[in-house]
Amino acid sequence: GAGVSQSPRYKVAKRGQDVALRCDPISGHVSLFWYQQALGQGPEFLTYFQNEAQLDKSGLPSDRFFAERPEGSVSTLKIQRTQQEDSAVYLCASSRTGTSVDEQFFGPGTRLTVL
Amino acid sequence: AQSVTQLGSHVSVSEGALVLLRCNYSSSVPPYLFWYVQYPNQGLQLLLKYTTGATLVKGINGFEAEFKKSETSFHLTKPSAHMSDAAEYFCAVSETNDYKLSFGAGTTVTVRA
Numbered sequence: 300g301a302g303v304s305q306s307p308r309y310k311v312a313k314r315g316q317d318v319a320l321r322c323d324p325i326s327g328h329v330s331l332f333w334y335q336q337a338l339g340q341g342p343e344f345l346t347y348f349q350n351e352a353q354l355d356k357s358g359l360p361s362d363r364f365f366a367e368r369p370e371g372s373v374s375t376l377k378i379q380r381t382q383q384e385d386s387a388v389y390l391c392a393s394s395r396t397g398t399s400v401d402e403q404f405f406g407p408g409t410r411l412t413v414l
Numbered sequence: 415a416q417s418v419t420q421l422g423s424h425v426s427v428s429e430g431a432l433v434l435l436r437c438n439y440s441s442s443v444p445p446y447l448f449w450y451v452q453y454p455n456q457g458l459q460l461l462l463k464y465t466t467g468a469t470l471v472k473g474i475n476g477f478e479a480e481f482k483k484s485e486t487s488f489h490l491t492k493p494s495a496h497m498s499d500a501a502e503y504f505c506a507v508s509e510t511n512d513y514k515l516s517f518g519a520g521t522t523v524t525v526r527a
Contacts (some may be wrong), residue, residue, distance in 0.1 A: 302457070332515075343517070347513055347514070399446050399509070405458050
């Protein structure tokens with residue numbers, strides 16, 4: 300595709316429900332990132348994949364958050380037993396390599412609202 | 415650890431006036447520096463970046479930024495604002511050889527006709 304796509308664009312969950320957020324990176328991009336953007340804040344790093352390997356998950360806020368990229372392309376961010384504080388926009392980005400000089404291309408995000 | 419401070423959460427300018435968005439960073443070593451723009455319901459788009467070399471960096475849509483090591487700043491400017499510049503702007507840093515971006519809180523720009 301032409302850019303990074305994410306689905307769904309909007310998700311409303313009741314507290315305690317599990318959710319799954321999908322990211323389709325730009326074809327051929329090795330690296331994939333997830334960020335969380337709370338209302339009125341800048342994005343904060345969650346996790347990083349190089350191909351199918353999750354090399355850094357230091358930003359995941361709790362063990363309720365889980366991300367995978369099994370075939371080195373599409374990625375899913377799963378949040379179990381959602382809490383109100385999980386309400387945020389979840390951004391996915393991909394880059395050709397993964398070095399800091401390489402541009403990260405961002406998707407439009409999934410806005411998660413937990414009631 | 416790095417941190418990014420964007421002075422002013424909202425900036426309002428008249429069409430045709432100078433746009434100045436301020437960004438200061440804290441880092442133990444000179445980092446790589448970025449400015450991103452976010453339009454409503456769209457992903458972040460890279461405006462420009464500084465890695466090495468010339469400290470004045472030109473980006474898309476007429477924006478430019480200057481890296482000043484002595485001031486630990488990377489302010490974004492555009493000489494003449496256009497209505498289409500209304501958006502949210504984020505300054506970000508990364509350590510050299512690190513993939514993680516650390517973002518500021520963002521500055522929302524409105525342009526008055």
